[in-house]
Amino acid sequence: MRMRKGKIREILEAMIWDNRNRPIDYRIVFISRGESPNNLEEVRGDQIEVKKDRIKLSDGREIPHHRIVAIWKGNMLIYLRELNY
Numbered sequence: 288m289r290m291r292k293g294k295i296r297e298i299l300e301a302m303i304w305d306n307r308n309r310p311i312d313y314r315i316v317f318i319s320r321g322e323s324p325n326n327l328e329e330v331r332g333d334q335i336e337v338k339k340d341r342i343k344l345s346d347g348r349e350i351p352h353h354r355i356v357a358i359w360k361g362n363m364l365i366y367l368r369e370l371n372y
Contacts, residue, residue, distance in 0.1 A: 294366065295352040295355050295358070295366065296337075296339070296340070296352060298358055298365060298366055299315075299332075299337045299342065299358075300337065302332050302337075302360075303332075303337055308360075309332075309333075310331070310332035310333040310335075311331055311332060311333040312332065312360055312361050313331065313332030313333075313358060313359065313360055314329050314330070314331060314332070314358070314359040315329065315330050315331075315332065315335065315342065315355055315357075315358050316328070316329045316355070316356050316357040316358070316359075317329075317330075317342075317350050317354045317355045317356060318354040318356060320354075327356065330342075330344060340352055342355070355368070356368045
Protein backbone atom coordinates (compact mmCIF):
# COMPACT_ATOMS: atom_id res chain seq x y z
CA MET A 288 0.00 0.00 0.00
CA ARG A 289 1.47 3.35 -1.00
CA MET A 290 0.83 6.42 1.11
CA ARG A 291 0.67 9.87 -0.34
CA LYS A 292 3.64 12.13 0.21
CA GLY A 293 3.43 13.94 3.52
CA LYS A 294 1.41 11.28 5.36
CA ILE A 295 4.17 10.65 7.90
CA ARG A 296 4.54 14.36 8.61
CA GLU A 297 0.75 14.65 8.98
CA ILE A 298 0.71 11.84 11.57
CA LEU A 299 3.67 13.26 13.50
CA GLU A 300 2.23 16.77 13.57
CA ALA A 301 -1.10 15.42 14.85
CA MET A 302 0.85 13.57 17.53
CA ILE A 303 2.30 16.89 18.71
CA TRP A 304 -0.44 19.44 18.09
CA ASP A 305 -3.71 17.54 18.62
CA ASN A 306 -4.61 17.83 22.32
CA ARG A 307 -6.28 14.40 22.18
CA ASN A 308 -2.89 12.78 21.53
CA ARG A 309 0.03 12.11 23.85
CA PRO A 310 3.43 11.72 22.16
CA ILE A 311 4.46 9.13 24.77
CA ASP A 312 1.76 6.81 23.35
CA TYR A 313 3.41 6.75 19.90
CA ARG A 314 6.22 4.45 18.72
CA ILE A 315 8.10 5.22 15.53
CA VAL A 316 10.03 2.39 13.83
CA PHE A 317 12.75 3.34 11.37
CA ILE A 318 15.59 1.84 9.34
CA SER A 319 18.77 2.37 11.32
CA ARG A 320 21.32 1.68 8.56
CA GLY A 321 23.40 -0.91 10.39
CA GLU A 322 23.23 0.71 13.81
CA SER A 323 21.18 -2.14 15.28
CA PRO A 324 21.30 -5.92 14.72
CA ASN A 325 18.03 -6.18 12.75
CA ASN A 326 18.55 -2.83 10.95
CA LEU A 327 15.42 -1.38 12.62
CA GLU A 328 15.10 0.84 15.67
CA GLU A 329 12.14 2.15 17.62
CA VAL A 330 11.71 5.42 19.48
CA ARG A 331 8.81 6.90 21.46
CA GLY A 332 7.08 10.01 20.20
CA ASP A 333 8.16 12.02 23.24
CA GLN A 334 11.82 11.30 22.43
CA ILE A 335 11.88 13.08 19.07
CA GLU A 336 11.67 16.53 17.56
CA VAL A 337 9.62 16.71 14.37
CA LYS A 338 11.24 18.60 11.49
CA LYS A 339 9.84 19.30 8.02
CA ASP A 340 11.07 16.11 6.36
CA ARG A 341 12.79 14.26 9.21
CA ILE A 342 12.75 13.51 12.91
CA LYS A 343 15.56 14.44 15.27
CA LEU A 344 16.36 11.90 17.96
CA SER A 345 17.45 12.83 21.48
CA ASP A 346 20.99 11.61 20.64
CA GLY A 347 21.20 14.15 17.79
CA ARG A 348 20.71 11.77 14.86
CA GLU A 349 18.32 12.94 12.17
CA ILE A 350 16.15 10.35 10.43
CA PRO A 351 14.50 11.28 7.10
CA HIS A 352 10.81 10.42 6.83
CA HIS A 353 11.51 7.92 4.02
CA ARG A 354 13.33 5.70 6.57
CA ILE A 355 10.27 5.50 8.85
CA VAL A 356 8.60 2.14 8.27
CA ALA A 357 5.88 2.04 10.94
CA ILE A 358 4.09 4.23 13.44
CA TRP A 359 2.10 2.80 16.33
CA LYS A 360 -0.33 4.63 18.58
CA GLY A 361 -0.68 2.40 21.62
CA ASN A 362 -1.43 -1.05 20.23
CA MET A 363 -2.83 0.27 16.94
CA LEU A 364 -0.67 0.33 13.83
CA ILE A 365 -1.48 3.63 12.08
CA TYR A 366 1.23 3.67 9.40
CA LEU A 367 3.11 0.85 7.66
CA ARG A 368 5.46 1.01 4.70
CA GLU A 369 6.57 -2.02 2.74
CA LEU A 370 10.25 -2.83 2.96
CA ASN A 371 11.76 -3.69 -0.42
CA TYR A 372 15.14 -5.12 0.46
